[in-house]
Amino acid sequence: MSVEVRFRHAFPNFGKDKGFALDIAFALPKPGVTALFGASGAGKTTIVNAIAGTFRPKEGCIVIAGRTVLDTTTGAFVPPERRRAGYVFQDARLFPHMRVRDNLLFGWRRAPDKASQAEIDRVTDLLGLSHLLDRRPRDLSGGEKSRVALGRALLSSPQILLLDEPLAALDAQRRAEILPYLERLRDEAKLPMLYVSHALDEVARLADDIVVLKDGRVAKQGSVFDVLTDLDLPAIAGAVPAGAVMAATVGAPRDDGLTPLDFDGGTILVTRLAAPVGTRLRLRVRAEEIMLALEEPRGISANNVLKATVVRLGEAAGQADVQLQCGAARLVARITTASARRLGLQPGLSVYAIVKSVTVDAARPLPIRQP
Protein backbone atom coordinates (compact mmCIF):
# COMPACT_ATOMS: atom_id res chain seq x y z
CA MET A 1 0.00 0.00 0.00
CA SER A 2 2.21 2.74 -1.19
CA VAL A 3 1.38 6.18 -2.45
CA GLU A 4 3.20 8.15 -5.11
CA VAL A 5 2.58 11.79 -5.75
CA ARG A 6 4.11 13.76 -8.57
CA PHE A 7 2.52 16.84 -10.09
CA ARG A 8 3.00 20.34 -11.34
CA HIS A 9 0.50 23.15 -11.26
CA ALA A 10 0.78 26.87 -11.77
CA PHE A 11 -1.73 29.22 -10.20
CA PRO A 12 -1.83 32.39 -12.28
CA ASN A 13 -1.78 35.90 -10.86
CA PHE A 14 -5.15 37.13 -9.72
CA GLY A 15 -5.24 40.81 -8.91
CA LYS A 16 -3.17 41.29 -5.80
CA ASP A 17 -2.36 37.58 -5.30
CA LYS A 18 0.91 36.80 -6.83
CA GLY A 19 1.26 33.72 -8.95
CA PHE A 20 2.19 30.48 -7.26
CA ALA A 21 3.60 27.31 -8.73
CA LEU A 22 3.70 23.83 -7.26
CA ASP A 23 6.19 21.25 -8.41
CA ILE A 24 5.85 18.28 -6.12
CA ALA A 25 7.23 14.77 -6.04
CA PHE A 26 7.30 12.43 -3.09
CA ALA A 27 6.27 8.95 -2.08
CA LEU A 28 4.84 7.28 0.99
CA PRO A 29 6.50 3.91 0.59
CA LYS A 30 5.05 2.12 3.60
CA PRO A 31 2.34 2.32 6.25
CA GLY A 32 3.08 4.95 8.85
CA VAL A 33 2.86 8.70 9.27
CA THR A 34 4.51 11.04 6.82
CA ALA A 35 4.35 14.64 7.90
CA LEU A 36 3.88 17.33 5.28
CA PHE A 37 5.61 20.22 6.92
CA GLY A 38 5.97 23.80 5.82
CA ALA A 39 4.99 27.40 6.49
CA SER A 40 1.48 28.67 5.67
CA GLY A 41 1.09 29.07 1.93
CA ALA A 42 3.70 26.43 1.14
CA GLY A 43 1.04 24.42 -0.69
CA LYS A 44 0.29 21.76 1.91
CA THR A 45 -3.49 21.71 1.63
CA THR A 46 -3.34 21.86 -2.17
CA ILE A 47 -1.24 18.70 -2.17
CA VAL A 48 -3.68 16.92 0.11
CA ASN A 49 -6.59 18.05 -2.08
CA ALA A 50 -4.78 16.74 -5.15
CA ILE A 51 -4.44 13.32 -3.51
CA ALA A 52 -8.10 13.37 -2.39
CA GLY A 53 -9.16 14.46 -5.86
CA THR A 54 -10.91 17.68 -4.90
CA PHE A 55 -8.16 19.57 -6.71
CA ARG A 56 -7.05 18.57 -10.18
CA PRO A 57 -3.45 19.51 -11.07
CA LYS A 58 -2.62 20.48 -14.63
CA GLU A 59 0.16 17.96 -14.99
CA GLY A 60 1.21 14.91 -13.05
CA CYS A 61 0.53 11.44 -11.78
CA ILE A 62 -0.83 10.15 -8.47
CA VAL A 63 -0.89 6.48 -7.51
CA ILE A 64 -2.69 5.20 -4.41
CA ALA A 65 -2.11 1.57 -3.43
CA GLY A 66 -1.17 0.54 -6.95
CA ARG A 67 -4.12 2.32 -8.56
CA THR A 68 -3.45 5.32 -10.77
CA VAL A 69 -5.99 7.94 -9.71
CA LEU A 70 -4.53 10.73 -11.81
CA ASP A 71 -2.41 10.63 -14.92
CA THR A 72 -2.55 13.72 -17.08
CA THR A 73 -0.68 12.02 -19.93
CA THR A 74 -3.53 9.52 -20.39
CA GLY A 75 -6.27 11.76 -19.02
CA ALA A 76 -7.02 9.28 -16.23
CA PHE A 77 -8.90 10.87 -13.34
CA VAL A 78 -10.67 9.02 -10.54
CA PRO A 79 -13.20 11.34 -8.83
CA PRO A 80 -12.89 11.87 -5.06
CA GLU A 81 -15.88 9.65 -4.26
CA ARG A 82 -14.06 6.65 -5.75
CA ARG A 83 -10.52 7.38 -4.58
CA ARG A 84 -10.78 5.78 -1.16
CA ALA A 85 -8.75 8.51 0.43
CA GLY A 86 -9.91 9.19 3.99
CA TYR A 87 -9.77 12.93 4.60
CA VAL A 88 -9.79 14.54 8.04
CA PHE A 89 -10.37 18.24 7.58
CA GLN A 90 -9.06 21.00 9.78
CA ASP A 91 -12.62 22.02 10.66
CA ALA A 92 -13.97 18.46 11.25
CA ARG A 93 -16.91 19.02 8.84
CA LEU A 94 -19.33 16.73 10.63
CA PHE A 95 -22.80 16.57 9.12
CA PRO A 96 -24.88 18.74 11.49
CA HIS A 97 -28.15 16.93 10.75
CA MET A 98 -26.83 13.49 11.72
CA ARG A 99 -26.03 11.94 15.05
CA VAL A 100 -22.48 10.88 15.79
CA ARG A 101 -23.31 7.29 14.87
CA ASP A 102 -24.57 8.23 11.41
CA ASN A 103 -21.61 10.54 10.90
CA LEU A 104 -19.23 7.71 11.77
CA LEU A 105 -20.97 5.28 9.45
CA PHE A 106 -21.45 7.68 6.53
CA GLY A 107 -18.32 6.51 4.73
CA TRP A 108 -18.67 2.95 6.00
CA ARG A 109 -22.08 2.58 4.33
CA ARG A 110 -20.58 3.65 1.02
CA ALA A 111 -17.30 1.71 1.27
CA PRO A 112 -16.73 -1.04 -1.30
CA ASP A 113 -15.34 -3.41 1.34
CA LYS A 114 -16.95 -2.71 4.67
CA ALA A 115 -15.19 -2.93 8.00
CA SER A 116 -16.63 -5.60 10.29
CA GLN A 117 -18.72 -4.78 13.36
CA ALA A 118 -15.71 -5.73 15.48
CA GLU A 119 -13.62 -3.21 13.58
CA ILE A 120 -16.26 -0.53 14.07
CA ASP A 121 -16.26 -1.24 17.80
CA ARG A 122 -12.47 -1.15 17.88
CA VAL A 123 -12.28 2.26 16.18
CA THR A 124 -15.09 3.59 18.38
CA ASP A 125 -13.17 2.43 21.45
CA LEU A 126 -9.80 3.57 20.20
CA LEU A 127 -11.14 7.09 19.74
CA GLY A 128 -13.22 7.06 22.93
CA LEU A 129 -16.50 7.65 21.13
CA SER A 130 -18.72 4.92 22.61
CA HIS A 131 -20.57 7.29 24.91
CA LEU A 132 -21.10 9.93 22.21
CA LEU A 133 -22.88 7.87 19.56
CA ASP A 134 -26.35 9.36 20.11
CA ARG A 135 -25.20 12.96 20.37
CA ARG A 136 -25.48 15.57 17.69
CA PRO A 137 -22.38 17.40 16.46
CA ARG A 138 -23.51 20.68 18.02
CA ASP A 139 -23.34 19.03 21.46
CA LEU A 140 -19.71 17.96 21.04
CA SER A 141 -16.56 19.75 22.19
CA GLY A 142 -13.91 20.65 19.64
CA GLY A 143 -11.78 17.68 20.61
CA GLU A 144 -14.71 15.28 20.37
CA LYS A 145 -15.57 16.62 16.92
CA SER A 146 -12.01 15.97 15.78
CA ARG A 147 -12.19 12.41 17.05
CA VAL A 148 -15.50 11.75 15.28
CA ALA A 149 -14.05 13.16 12.05
CA LEU A 150 -11.07 10.86 12.45
CA GLY A 151 -13.27 7.83 13.10
CA ARG A 152 -15.53 8.69 10.17
CA ALA A 153 -12.55 8.77 7.80
CA LEU A 154 -11.08 5.55 9.23
CA LEU A 155 -14.31 3.58 8.89
CA SER A 156 -14.63 4.42 5.19
CA SER A 157 -11.90 1.76 4.67
CA PRO A 158 -9.46 4.20 3.10
CA GLN A 159 -6.24 3.24 1.40
CA ILE A 160 -4.59 6.41 2.60
CA LEU A 161 -5.51 8.72 5.45
CA LEU A 162 -5.10 12.44 4.84
CA LEU A 163 -4.98 14.60 7.93
CA ASP A 164 -5.01 18.32 7.16
CA GLU A 165 -3.95 20.02 10.39
CA PRO A 166 -6.58 18.16 12.35
CA LEU A 167 -5.45 19.85 15.56
CA ALA A 168 -5.05 23.40 14.29
CA ALA A 169 -8.51 24.51 15.41
CA LEU A 170 -7.98 23.22 18.95
CA ASP A 171 -6.45 24.84 22.00
CA ALA A 172 -3.38 23.38 23.68
CA GLN A 173 -5.41 21.34 26.14
CA ARG A 174 -7.59 19.71 23.45
CA ARG A 175 -4.52 19.08 21.35
CA ALA A 176 -2.90 17.22 24.22
CA GLU A 177 -6.12 15.22 24.49
CA ILE A 178 -6.10 14.12 20.82
CA LEU A 179 -2.39 13.48 20.29
CA PRO A 180 -2.36 10.17 22.20
CA TYR A 181 -5.21 8.90 20.00
CA LEU A 182 -3.24 9.80 16.91
CA GLU A 183 -0.17 8.06 18.29
CA ARG A 184 -2.18 4.96 18.89
CA LEU A 185 -3.62 5.15 15.44
CA ARG A 186 -0.11 5.40 14.00
CA ASP A 187 0.96 2.33 15.93
CA GLU A 188 -2.12 0.25 15.12
CA ALA A 189 -3.41 1.27 11.71
CA LYS A 190 -1.84 -0.42 8.74
CA LEU A 191 -2.19 2.35 6.23
CA PRO A 192 -0.13 5.26 5.01
CA MET A 193 -1.06 8.55 6.61
CA LEU A 194 -0.19 12.01 5.39
CA TYR A 195 -0.20 14.44 8.28
CA VAL A 196 -0.18 18.12 7.38
CA SER A 197 1.17 20.39 10.05
CA HIS A 198 3.15 23.50 10.67
CA ALA A 199 3.68 22.61 14.35
CA LEU A 200 7.06 20.98 14.77
CA ASP A 201 6.27 19.43 18.14
CA GLU A 202 3.31 17.51 16.66
CA VAL A 203 5.49 16.34 13.80
CA ALA A 204 8.24 15.24 16.17
CA ARG A 205 5.74 13.24 18.17
CA LEU A 206 3.81 11.60 15.38
CA ALA A 207 5.74 11.37 12.16
CA ASP A 208 7.96 8.58 10.91
CA ASP A 209 8.98 10.54 7.84
CA ILE A 210 8.90 14.20 6.98
CA VAL A 211 8.44 15.97 3.68
CA VAL A 212 9.49 19.59 4.08
CA LEU A 213 7.90 22.04 1.65
CA LYS A 214 9.21 25.40 0.67
CA ASP A 215 7.82 27.68 -2.06
CA GLY A 216 5.81 24.90 -3.66
CA ARG A 217 8.63 22.38 -3.81
CA VAL A 218 9.86 19.50 -1.70
CA ALA A 219 12.91 20.97 0.00
CA LYS A 220 13.79 17.96 2.08
CA GLN A 221 12.52 14.48 2.72
CA GLY A 222 13.68 11.86 5.17
CA SER A 223 13.06 10.14 8.46
CA VAL A 224 11.93 12.29 11.36
CA PHE A 225 15.15 11.40 13.18
CA ASP A 226 17.33 12.82 10.40
CA VAL A 227 15.29 15.80 9.29
CA LEU A 228 14.69 17.20 12.76
CA THR A 229 18.41 17.16 13.56
CA ASP A 230 19.32 18.77 10.26
CA LEU A 231 21.04 22.09 10.82
CA ASP A 232 19.68 23.38 7.50
CA LEU A 233 16.09 23.08 8.74
CA PRO A 234 15.90 26.71 9.95
CA ALA A 235 17.01 28.00 6.56
CA ILE A 236 14.55 25.75 4.72
CA ALA A 237 11.48 25.84 6.86
CA GLY A 238 12.05 28.73 9.22
CA ALA A 239 11.80 26.22 12.03
CA VAL A 240 14.21 25.44 14.80
CA PRO A 241 15.61 21.90 14.92
CA ALA A 242 13.82 19.95 17.59
CA GLY A 243 17.05 18.68 19.08
CA ALA A 244 16.60 14.98 18.75
CA VAL A 245 13.93 12.38 18.24
CA MET A 246 14.87 8.83 19.09
CA ALA A 247 13.07 5.52 19.03
CA ALA A 248 13.71 3.71 22.31
CA THR A 249 12.77 0.54 24.13
CA VAL A 250 11.81 0.40 27.78
CA GLY A 251 14.25 -1.67 29.86
CA ALA A 252 13.84 -3.29 33.29
CA PRO A 253 13.36 -0.73 36.09
CA ARG A 254 16.42 -0.33 38.30
CA ASP A 255 16.66 -0.42 42.07
CA ASP A 256 17.37 3.32 42.23
CA GLY A 257 13.93 4.14 40.84
CA LEU A 258 15.11 4.95 37.33
CA THR A 259 13.99 3.20 34.15
CA PRO A 260 16.49 2.71 31.34
CA LEU A 261 15.39 3.51 27.80
CA ASP A 262 17.64 1.92 25.23
CA PHE A 263 18.14 3.68 21.91
CA ASP A 264 20.52 3.29 19.00
CA GLY A 265 23.29 5.26 20.64
CA GLY A 266 23.09 4.13 24.25
CA THR A 267 20.75 4.38 27.18
CA ILE A 268 18.80 7.25 28.68
CA LEU A 269 17.62 6.99 32.27
CA VAL A 270 14.27 8.46 33.22
CA THR A 271 12.27 8.47 36.40
CA ARG A 272 10.15 5.36 36.70
CA LEU A 273 7.75 4.75 33.82
CA ALA A 274 4.50 2.84 34.03
CA ALA A 275 5.15 1.21 30.65
CA PRO A 276 6.00 -2.52 30.57
CA VAL A 277 9.48 -3.71 29.66
CA GLY A 278 9.95 -3.90 25.90
CA THR A 279 7.51 -1.07 25.07
CA ARG A 280 8.63 0.93 22.05
CA LEU A 281 8.36 4.62 22.53
CA ARG A 282 9.68 7.88 21.32
CA LEU A 283 12.13 10.13 23.13
CA ARG A 284 12.53 13.80 22.39
CA VAL A 285 15.40 15.94 23.59
CA ARG A 286 15.26 19.68 23.02
CA ALA A 287 18.48 21.26 21.81
CA GLU A 288 18.50 23.61 24.81
CA GLU A 289 18.44 20.63 27.17
CA ILE A 290 21.86 19.39 26.11
CA MET A 291 25.15 20.70 27.57
CA LEU A 292 28.53 19.78 26.16
CA ALA A 293 31.77 18.91 27.95
CA LEU A 294 35.19 17.95 26.59
CA GLU A 295 35.96 15.62 29.48
CA GLU A 296 33.72 13.17 31.24
CA PRO A 297 32.02 15.26 33.89
CA ARG A 298 32.08 13.96 37.42
CA GLY A 299 30.07 14.84 40.45
CA ILE A 300 27.07 16.25 38.58
CA SER A 301 23.37 15.69 39.19
CA ALA A 302 22.46 14.82 35.58
CA ASN A 303 21.77 11.13 35.11
CA ASN A 304 22.46 11.05 31.43
CA VAL A 305 25.87 11.69 29.96
CA LEU A 306 26.32 10.39 26.43
CA LYS A 307 29.58 10.08 24.55
CA ALA A 308 29.20 11.65 21.11
CA THR A 309 31.10 13.03 18.15
CA VAL A 310 30.66 16.49 16.67
CA VAL A 311 29.37 16.21 13.10
CA ARG A 312 28.71 19.78 12.16
CA LEU A 313 28.43 23.26 13.59
CA GLY A 314 25.88 25.87 12.58
CA GLU A 315 26.14 29.41 13.93
CA ALA A 316 23.54 32.13 13.89
CA ALA A 317 22.86 35.18 16.04
CA GLY A 318 25.26 34.34 18.83
CA GLN A 319 24.03 30.78 19.09
CA ALA A 320 25.72 27.64 17.89
CA ASP A 321 23.80 24.50 16.98
CA VAL A 322 26.08 21.51 17.33
CA GLN A 323 25.06 18.36 15.49
CA LEU A 324 26.27 15.25 17.31
CA GLN A 325 26.45 11.62 16.36
CA CYS A 326 25.80 9.24 19.21
CA GLY A 327 25.88 5.67 17.93
CA ALA A 328 23.25 5.61 15.19
CA ALA A 329 21.33 8.45 16.78
CA ARG A 330 21.73 12.12 16.09
CA LEU A 331 21.39 14.95 18.55
CA VAL A 332 21.56 18.72 18.33
CA ALA A 333 22.85 20.83 21.20
CA ARG A 334 22.23 24.57 21.30
CA ILE A 335 24.99 26.49 23.05
CA THR A 336 26.40 29.98 22.70
CA THR A 337 29.00 30.71 20.04
CA ALA A 338 31.27 31.86 22.87
CA SER A 339 31.12 28.39 24.46
CA ALA A 340 31.69 26.72 21.11
CA ARG A 341 34.90 28.76 20.63
CA ARG A 342 36.09 28.22 24.17
CA LEU A 343 35.69 24.45 23.78
CA GLY A 344 37.27 24.57 20.33
CA LEU A 345 34.44 22.50 18.85
CA GLN A 346 34.98 21.20 15.36
CA PRO A 347 33.75 18.26 13.33
CA GLY A 348 35.27 14.97 14.47
CA LEU A 349 35.86 16.06 18.06
CA SER A 350 34.68 13.71 20.80
CA VAL A 351 32.50 15.32 23.45
CA TYR A 352 30.22 14.37 26.32
CA ALA A 353 26.60 15.39 25.94
CA ILE A 354 24.92 16.06 29.25
CA VAL A 355 21.20 15.57 28.78
CA LYS A 356 19.27 17.61 31.32
CA SER A 357 15.79 16.42 30.49
CA VAL A 358 13.92 14.34 27.94
CA THR A 359 10.31 14.07 26.88
CA VAL A 360 8.80 10.62 26.62
CA ASP A 361 5.79 10.21 24.34
CA ALA A 362 2.97 7.67 24.66
CA ALA A 363 4.47 5.81 27.58
CA ARG A 364 1.29 6.13 29.60
CA PRO A 365 -1.65 3.90 28.87
CA LEU A 366 -4.30 5.91 27.07
CA PRO A 367 -7.14 7.35 29.06
CA ILE A 368 -10.16 5.79 27.41
CA ARG A 369 -13.32 7.14 28.91
CA GLN A 370 -16.14 4.70 29.35
CA PRO A 371 -19.80 5.72 29.21
Place this chain on the structure above:
Amino acid sequence: MDAILTPAESEALLLSLRISAVAVFGALPFAFAAALLLARTRFPGRTLIDGLIHVPLVLPPVAIGFLLLIAFGTRGPVGGFLLHSLGIRLVFSWTGAALAAAIITFPFQVRAIRLSLEAIDAGLNAAARTLGAPWWDRLINVTLPLALPGIAAGIITAFAASLGEFGAIITFVSNIPGETRTLPLAIYTALQTPDGEAEAWRLSLISITLALVFMVLAEVAQRRARARLA
Protein backbone atom coordinates in the same frame (compact mmCIF):
# COMPACT_ATOMS: atom_id res chain seq x y z
CA MET B 1 -67.56 23.28 9.78
CA ASP B 2 -71.05 23.65 8.34
CA ALA B 3 -72.22 24.96 11.68
CA ILE B 4 -69.98 28.01 11.33
CA LEU B 5 -69.61 28.41 7.57
CA THR B 6 -72.21 28.45 4.84
CA PRO B 7 -71.78 25.85 2.06
CA ALA B 8 -70.56 28.54 -0.32
CA GLU B 9 -67.99 29.76 2.21
CA SER B 10 -66.57 26.32 2.97
CA GLU B 11 -66.50 25.63 -0.75
CA ALA B 12 -64.38 28.75 -1.34
CA LEU B 13 -62.14 27.92 1.62
CA LEU B 14 -61.52 24.31 0.55
CA LEU B 15 -61.00 25.36 -3.05
CA SER B 16 -58.47 27.97 -1.94
CA LEU B 17 -56.57 25.37 0.10
CA ARG B 18 -56.63 22.82 -2.72
CA ILE B 19 -55.47 25.27 -5.39
CA SER B 20 -52.67 26.57 -3.15
CA ALA B 21 -51.51 23.08 -2.18
CA VAL B 22 -51.36 21.89 -5.77
CA ALA B 23 -49.67 25.12 -6.86
CA VAL B 24 -47.01 25.09 -4.15
CA PHE B 25 -46.15 21.38 -4.09
CA GLY B 26 -46.33 21.10 -7.86
CA ALA B 27 -43.85 23.96 -8.23
CA LEU B 28 -41.57 22.79 -5.41
CA PRO B 29 -39.30 20.42 -7.41
CA PHE B 30 -38.81 23.09 -10.06
CA ALA B 31 -38.17 25.74 -7.43
CA PHE B 32 -35.57 23.51 -5.76
CA ALA B 33 -33.87 22.84 -9.09
CA ALA B 34 -33.84 26.54 -9.93
CA ALA B 35 -32.50 27.45 -6.50
CA LEU B 36 -29.78 24.81 -6.82
CA LEU B 37 -28.83 26.13 -10.24
CA LEU B 38 -28.62 29.72 -8.99
CA ALA B 39 -26.85 28.88 -5.72
CA ARG B 40 -24.29 26.39 -6.98
CA THR B 41 -23.41 27.17 -10.56
CA ARG B 42 -21.95 30.01 -12.55
CA PHE B 43 -22.84 30.10 -16.22
CA PRO B 44 -23.49 32.77 -18.82
CA GLY B 45 -27.14 33.74 -18.77
CA ARG B 46 -27.51 33.03 -15.07
CA THR B 47 -28.54 36.62 -14.36
CA LEU B 48 -31.17 36.37 -17.09
CA ILE B 49 -32.68 33.24 -15.53
CA ASP B 50 -32.53 34.85 -12.11
CA GLY B 51 -34.42 37.84 -13.55
CA LEU B 52 -37.03 35.71 -15.33
CA ILE B 53 -37.82 33.81 -12.14
CA HIS B 54 -38.39 37.09 -10.36
CA VAL B 55 -40.55 38.67 -13.08
CA PRO B 56 -43.86 37.63 -11.41
CA LEU B 57 -42.84 39.74 -8.39
CA VAL B 58 -42.77 42.95 -10.40
CA LEU B 59 -45.37 42.28 -13.10
CA PRO B 60 -49.04 43.11 -12.34
CA PRO B 61 -50.81 39.80 -11.67
CA VAL B 62 -53.50 40.75 -14.17
CA ALA B 63 -50.81 40.93 -16.86
CA ILE B 64 -49.63 37.46 -15.92
CA GLY B 65 -53.20 36.19 -16.10
CA PHE B 66 -53.53 37.77 -19.52
CA LEU B 67 -50.30 36.18 -20.77
CA LEU B 68 -51.42 32.81 -19.43
CA LEU B 69 -54.72 33.21 -21.23
CA ILE B 70 -52.89 33.90 -24.49
CA ALA B 71 -50.58 30.90 -24.05
CA PHE B 72 -52.90 28.38 -22.43
CA GLY B 73 -56.24 29.38 -23.95
CA THR B 74 -57.79 26.61 -26.04
CA ARG B 75 -56.61 28.43 -29.16
CA GLY B 76 -53.24 29.40 -27.67
CA PRO B 77 -50.01 27.59 -28.65
CA VAL B 78 -49.60 25.58 -25.44
CA GLY B 79 -53.26 25.35 -24.48
CA GLY B 80 -54.22 24.06 -27.94
CA PHE B 81 -51.62 21.35 -27.78
CA LEU B 82 -52.65 20.31 -24.26
CA LEU B 83 -56.32 20.14 -25.21
CA HIS B 84 -55.96 18.27 -28.49
CA SER B 85 -53.24 15.77 -27.66
CA LEU B 86 -53.71 15.26 -23.90
CA GLY B 87 -57.27 16.41 -23.36
CA ILE B 88 -56.21 18.88 -20.67
CA ARG B 89 -57.98 22.20 -20.46
CA LEU B 90 -56.62 24.80 -18.05
CA VAL B 91 -58.84 27.81 -18.78
CA PHE B 92 -61.95 28.09 -16.59
CA SER B 93 -60.65 25.19 -14.49
CA TRP B 94 -59.21 25.02 -10.96
CA THR B 95 -55.99 23.48 -12.35
CA GLY B 96 -55.48 26.66 -14.34
CA ALA B 97 -55.90 28.63 -11.13
CA ALA B 98 -53.23 26.41 -9.55
CA LEU B 99 -50.89 27.10 -12.48
CA ALA B 100 -51.40 30.86 -12.13
CA ALA B 101 -50.80 30.70 -8.38
CA ALA B 102 -47.70 28.53 -8.90
CA ILE B 103 -46.15 31.05 -11.27
CA ILE B 104 -46.95 34.02 -9.05
CA THR B 105 -45.49 32.37 -5.93
CA PHE B 106 -42.51 30.69 -7.62
CA PRO B 107 -40.05 33.48 -6.72
CA PHE B 108 -40.93 33.14 -3.01
CA GLN B 109 -40.01 29.46 -3.04
CA VAL B 110 -36.84 29.88 -5.07
CA ARG B 111 -35.66 32.73 -2.90
CA ALA B 112 -36.15 30.92 0.42
CA ILE B 113 -34.59 27.67 -0.80
CA ARG B 114 -31.68 29.48 -2.42
CA LEU B 115 -30.85 31.33 0.77
CA SER B 116 -30.70 28.11 2.75
CA LEU B 117 -28.62 26.40 0.06
CA GLU B 118 -26.15 29.25 0.10
CA ALA B 119 -25.89 28.95 3.86
CA ILE B 120 -24.73 25.32 3.65
CA ASP B 121 -21.00 24.95 4.22
CA ALA B 122 -19.55 23.82 0.88
CA GLY B 123 -17.00 21.82 2.84
CA LEU B 124 -19.71 19.37 3.90
CA ASN B 125 -20.26 18.35 0.31
CA ALA B 126 -16.52 17.94 -0.22
CA ALA B 127 -16.39 15.80 2.92
CA ALA B 128 -19.28 13.63 1.72
CA ARG B 129 -17.49 13.24 -1.59
CA THR B 130 -14.26 11.97 -0.05
CA LEU B 131 -16.41 9.56 1.97
CA GLY B 132 -17.65 7.95 -1.23
CA ALA B 133 -20.91 9.75 -1.95
CA PRO B 134 -21.63 10.54 -5.63
CA TRP B 135 -23.61 13.68 -6.59
CA TRP B 136 -27.14 12.27 -6.26
CA ASP B 137 -26.24 10.73 -2.91
CA ARG B 138 -24.89 14.06 -1.66
CA LEU B 139 -28.00 15.82 -2.96
CA ILE B 140 -30.39 13.49 -1.11
CA ASN B 141 -28.44 12.92 2.09
CA VAL B 142 -26.56 16.16 2.65
CA THR B 143 -27.94 19.08 0.63
CA LEU B 144 -31.65 18.28 0.90
CA PRO B 145 -31.81 17.74 4.68
CA LEU B 146 -29.71 20.83 5.30
CA ALA B 147 -31.93 22.91 3.02
CA LEU B 148 -35.12 21.76 4.79
CA PRO B 149 -35.56 24.97 6.83
CA GLY B 150 -35.47 26.97 3.62
CA ILE B 151 -37.79 24.55 1.86
CA ALA B 152 -40.27 24.76 4.73
CA ALA B 153 -40.06 28.54 4.76
CA GLY B 154 -40.55 28.62 1.00
CA ILE B 155 -43.60 26.34 1.12
CA ILE B 156 -45.29 28.34 3.86
CA THR B 157 -44.62 31.75 2.34
CA ALA B 158 -45.69 30.59 -1.12
CA PHE B 159 -48.81 28.91 0.28
CA ALA B 160 -49.84 32.04 2.13
CA ALA B 161 -49.19 34.24 -0.90
CA SER B 162 -51.07 31.80 -3.09
CA LEU B 163 -54.17 31.97 -0.88
CA GLY B 164 -54.36 35.71 -1.55
CA GLU B 165 -53.85 35.55 -5.32
CA PHE B 166 -56.59 37.42 -7.17
CA GLY B 167 -55.63 39.18 -10.38
CA ALA B 168 -53.99 36.36 -12.27
CA ILE B 169 -56.68 33.86 -11.35
CA ILE B 170 -59.67 35.99 -12.25
CA THR B 171 -58.07 37.01 -15.54
CA PHE B 172 -56.96 33.52 -16.57
CA VAL B 173 -59.68 31.20 -15.28
CA SER B 174 -62.49 33.59 -14.46
CA ASN B 175 -64.71 33.49 -11.35
CA ILE B 176 -66.67 30.23 -11.38
CA PRO B 177 -68.28 29.12 -8.10
CA GLY B 178 -66.93 25.75 -6.99
CA GLU B 179 -64.29 25.74 -9.71
CA THR B 180 -62.19 28.89 -9.55
CA ARG B 181 -63.92 31.09 -6.93
CA THR B 182 -61.28 31.16 -4.19
CA LEU B 183 -61.62 33.26 -1.02
CA PRO B 184 -60.39 36.55 -2.52
CA LEU B 185 -62.64 36.05 -5.53
CA ALA B 186 -65.56 35.27 -3.24
CA ILE B 187 -64.93 38.50 -1.31
CA TYR B 188 -64.85 40.44 -4.56
CA THR B 189 -68.09 38.78 -5.64
CA ALA B 190 -69.77 39.60 -2.32
CA LEU B 191 -68.80 43.24 -2.73
CA GLN B 192 -70.33 43.31 -6.20
CA THR B 193 -73.60 42.02 -4.73
CA PRO B 194 -76.17 44.41 -3.15
CA ASP B 195 -76.10 43.98 0.69
CA GLY B 196 -73.06 41.73 0.35
CA GLU B 197 -70.98 43.65 2.88
CA ALA B 198 -71.72 41.27 5.76
CA GLU B 199 -70.71 38.32 3.61
CA ALA B 200 -67.50 40.14 2.63
CA TRP B 201 -66.78 40.63 6.31
CA ARG B 202 -67.23 36.95 7.09
CA LEU B 203 -65.00 35.88 4.20
CA SER B 204 -62.37 38.40 5.21
CA LEU B 205 -62.37 37.04 8.76
CA ILE B 206 -61.81 33.54 7.38
CA SER B 207 -58.88 34.88 5.37
CA ILE B 208 -57.41 36.65 8.38
CA THR B 209 -57.72 33.51 10.52
CA LEU B 210 -56.03 31.48 7.83
CA ALA B 211 -53.21 34.01 7.56
CA LEU B 212 -52.66 33.93 11.33
CA VAL B 213 -52.54 30.13 11.33
CA PHE B 214 -49.91 30.20 8.62
CA MET B 215 -47.78 32.79 10.38
CA VAL B 216 -47.74 30.64 13.51
CA LEU B 217 -46.93 27.53 11.47
CA ALA B 218 -44.07 29.32 9.74
CA GLU B 219 -42.64 30.45 13.07
CA VAL B 220 -42.85 26.96 14.58
CA ALA B 221 -41.28 25.33 11.53
CA GLN B 222 -38.45 27.85 11.51
CA ARG B 223 -37.73 27.34 15.19
CA ARG B 224 -37.69 23.57 14.92
CA ALA B 225 -35.42 23.60 11.92
CA ARG B 226 -33.04 26.05 13.53
CA ALA B 227 -32.88 24.05 16.76
CA ARG B 228 -32.16 20.86 14.84
CA LEU B 229 -29.36 22.26 12.73
CA ALA B 230 -27.77 24.88 14.97
